[in-house]
Amino acid sequence: MSFSLDTPSVQTLKAEARALREDRARSGHPLSHSAALEAVAHAHGYRDWNTARAALPERISPPFQVGQRVRGTYLSQPYKGMLLGVQVMSDMQHYQLTILFDEPVNVTPNFMFAAHRQRVIGTVDIRGVSPAVRGDGTPQLVVERA
Template identity: 35%
Template sequence: MPPESETSNTFPKSALPSLEAAKEQAKRLRAGLSNEGTEIGHGHALELVARQYGFRDWNTLHAAIGNKPPIVWRVGDPVSGRYLSQKIEGEILAVETVGPGWFRLTLELDEAVDVVSFESFSNFRKRLTAIVGPAGSSVEKTSDGRPHLAIDM
């Protein structure tokens, strides 16, 4: 295992939690350890959370996450990006919070996209629902490793 100062981040930025979520994770960790008889300070819990994400300390994780306000998705907002590697533009029809920084979005697309890549068959969709994280992309990926949905931020 590399020395603590050489620890490098192994998570893509899109997989990092929001600052609020990371702090909440540290609170849960601290409470869980306390229930098992191990008392640690909040600062130590923050450092442990940072290491879980592959950073050497809390300040480095904090800088990687950034200190910008969380994304707010609203019904009626226009969106653009890619769905199954095809360019899309449309409007948000529904928003549901599923976790800190994660949202289930229902989009109505301006133009239907073919969700099948097979040459002799097509299936066009004008409405789609997906869960996106803080970076605006879904966890689900295509076979070539691209997110199913990636919204331009």
């Protein structure tokens, strides 16, 4: 089962229920904790709290985080490095990553001329594969946890 970043977690729904309960108490119409959980579950399209609880993940963690060690290929050259920057794109399914390679990578197809890169910025999907491809159909950037 997969979840997008806009899928709420159990903690998110519990926090919403707590806020609803506090808001109702301030307005003079107290609500029990279980009734607040049921109301939040209904608001998110679930039949009841138990259905929501069973369907949602405990926590959703992003696949990439600043400081994370990564490895993969950049322009078909293997690398190891660290993520310096992570930005979620507007579609919530892609990330713009800034990677600092441990060792510079030669990005030229032939070795008569060398062009080394040590820091690159690339866009990848939630699996760590770039939607941009090279002429031979391989992804420009592949990122995985080291």
